[in-house]
Amino acid sequence: MSGKKWDVSKMDEWTAEEFPRGATIPEAGNSADYVTGGWRSERPVRDESKCTQCLLCWIFCPDTSVRVEGEEVVGFDYDHCKGCGICAHECTFGAIEMVPEGCDLPEVK
Amino acid sequence: MAVEQKTVATTGNVLVAEAFRQCEPDVVAAYPITPQTTIVEEFAKFVAQGKVHTDYVTVESEHSALSACIGASAAGARVMTATSSQGLALMWEELHIASGMRLPIVMANANRALSAPINIHCDHSDIMGARDAGWIMYFAETAQEAYDNTLMALRVAEHPDVLLPALSALDGFITTHSIDRAEMFSDEDVAAFVGEYEPERALLDVANPVSHGTFAGLGGTFLEFKKAERNAMDSSMGVIKDVGAEFAELSGRPFDVIEGWGVEDADYVIVALGSTAGNARHVARELRSQGIKAGVLKIRIFRPFPFTEIAEALASAKAVAVLDRADSFGAEGGPLFLEIRSALFDAQKRPALVNYVYGLGGADVRLELMHQVFGDLADLADGVHEPGRLVYLGAR
Numbered sequence: 001m002s003g004k005k006w007d008v009s010k011m012d013e014w015t016a017e018e019f020p021r022g023a024t025i026p027e028a029g030n031s032a033d034y035v036t037g038g039w040r041s042e043r044p045v046r047d048e049s050k051c052t053q054c055l056l057c058w059i060f061c062p063d064t065s066v067r068v069e070g071e072e073v074v075g076f077d078y079d080h081c082k083g084c085g086i087c088a089h090e091c092t093f094g095a096i097e098m099v100p101e102g103c104d105l106p107e108v109k
Numbered sequence: 110m111a112v113e114q115k116t117v118a119t120t121g122n123v124l125v126a127e128a129f130r131q132c133e134p135d136v137v138a139a140y141p142i143t144p145q146t147t148i149v150e151e152f153a154k155f156v157a158q159g160k161v162h163t164d165y166v167t168v169e170s171e172h173s174a175l176s177a178c179i180g181a182s183a184a185g186a187r188v189m190t191a192t193s194s195q196g197l198a199l200m201w202e203e204l205h206i207a208s209g210m211r212l213p214i215v216m217a218n219a220n221r222a223l224s225a226p227i228n229i230h231c232d233h234s235d236i237m238g239a240r241d242a243g244w245i246m247y248f249a250e251t252a253q254e255a256y257d258n259t260l261m262a263l264r265v266a267e268h269p270d271v272l273l274p275a276l277s278a279l280d281g282f283i284t285t286h287s288i289d290r291a292e293m294f295s296d297e298d299v300a301a302f303v304g305e306y307e308p309e310r311a312l313l314d315v316a317n318p319v320s321h322g323t324f325a326g327l328g329g330t331f332l333e334f335k336k337a338e339r340n341a342m343d344s345s346m347g348v349i350k351d352v353g354a355e356f357a358e359l360s361g362r363p364f365d366v367i368e369g370w371g372v373e374d375a376d377y378v379i380v381a382l383g384s385t386a387g388n389a390r391h392v393a394r395e396l397r398s399q400g401i402k403a404g405v406l407k408i409r410i411f412r413p414f415p416f417t418e419i420a421e422a423l424a425s426a427k428a429v430a431v432l433d434r435a436d437s438f439g440a441e442g443g444p445l446f447l448e449i450r451s452a453l454f455d456a457q458k459r460p461a462l463v464n465y466v467y468g469l470g471g472a473d474v475r476l477e478l479m480h481q482v483f484g485d486l487a488d489l490a491d492g493v494h495e496p497g498r499l500v501y502l503g504a505r
Contacts, residue, residue, distance in 0.1 A: 011330075014333070015333070016333040016334070016336035016337040016340065017337055017340065019330065019333055019334060019337065020310070021211045021272060021309065021310075021337065022209065022210040022211030022212070022272070022310075022321070022334075023209070023210070023322075023323045023325050023330075023334050024210075024310050024319050024320060024321055024323065025319065025320040025323055026310060026317070026319050027318065027319075028318030028319075028320075029318075
């Protein structure tokens with residue numbers, strides 16, 4: 001990879017011929033740029049007092065949206081968490097609750 | 110000046126297999142189906158004998174065959190395959206995926222009827238099902254043309270300004286299985302003509318990572334991708350002509366997207382695709398010797414459709430018969446008729462047109478039928494018949 005970031009900032013202005021041919025994406029690892037948090041109807045909320053730091057939620061999350069620092073769960077990546085609830089389902093200690101999204105939406109880009 | 114070539118007496122299918130071998134595809138994934146079978150059979154033999162270094166993938170269906178071809182092409186390989194009839198029908202969804210992903214796969218099709226009733230013989234019902242799928246379409250009249258078209262199709266498909274898949278169609282049994290005289294290039298001349306394929310974005314190019322087969326369902330970009338595909342198909346006409354001119358120089362065999370016989374001053378013209386052009390030309394020659402101005406227009410490229418070339422070629426005719434070896438049930442005529450009538454709509458001067466659906470499921474295309482059509486055209490020009498009719502030629 002050239003190291004130069006694929007510039008899609010003007011994508012809305014691209015003509016048909018400016019898109020990569022055949023809808024290819026000429027860059028790797030850019031799914032992080034695509035904010036999918038807005039798809040969520042319920043968000044996971046963790047109760048620190050019940051959490052044993054077993055990391056099962058981190059293992060099971062299909063969107064790598066359980067944030068871990070220093071081998072400890074510190075929260076969720078709400079920019080990419082789609083609210084599937086797998087973390088809450090897998091948590092053996094009932095430490096994760098799915099809370100309906102409402103007017104108090106956390107800020108999503 | 111044309112290069113030295115070897116004269117051979119063999120079938121259309123063997124010549125297509127030879128063309129494949131000479132193009133040295135990296136991958137061929139195919140499933141056998143009558144009357145395409147001898148193409149892949151012959152090619153498998155070349156692989157087994159070490160005459161070509163191709164990864165030959167035997168698959169469980171045509172759906173899998175074209176899927177494997179798509180994956181291989183996205184990986185950056187030169188890919189070729191062949192099918193027919195039900196096989197092409199089973200590939201239907203992949204046809205659109207190959208063109209939408211802009212993968213220059215070349216596929217030979219042995220034109221054959223679609224079931225039901227079951228039938229293994231020639232018509233164009235299968236290939237016409239691919240007409241809206243974004244594939245360039247070459248039609249061969251003879252085994253020679255099947256060989257030539259396959260080589261040209263690869264050059265055109267892989268051209269950086271095109272990058273679309275291409276079909277090289279030959280008539281089932283009539284062209285696939287009849288022994289014909291043809292000229293074959295040396296392997297070196299074909300290698301030089303087709304060159305090396307350098308993919309624009311290959312999955313196996315790990316230094317330049319790329320995703321293929323992406324989602325364009327949000328934000329309205331799908332329309333733009335399809336517009337780019339339409340533009341590529343339209344502009345491929347120039348590339349087809351350029352490659353054809355280069356091929357003609359190399360082979361000594363003239364090439365054009367449409368090929369007329371006596372059309373310039375003809376009163377009555379038959380338009381046909383594939384092997385039937387020969388039958389029509391034979392009768393046109395007879396009629397010419399009797400002073401009747403008959404002509405034949407053969408369409409060699411069906412996609413992109415040569416609208417302007419056809420409108421010009423037919424401008425001075427009095428009456429024209431379009432021969433369709435497939436029907437488009439419920440439409441005003443067969444697929445070729447619809448295109449030709451559309452091509453003539455904006456023309457200043459246009460002939461009376463009549464449509465014949467003929468030869469379905471290998472129904473004999475006898476010379477008497479060609480006489481009947483030319484006779485009808487004279488009546489049409491004299492106002493005996495109404496124009497625009499659809500006739501099932503030779504049907505009881």
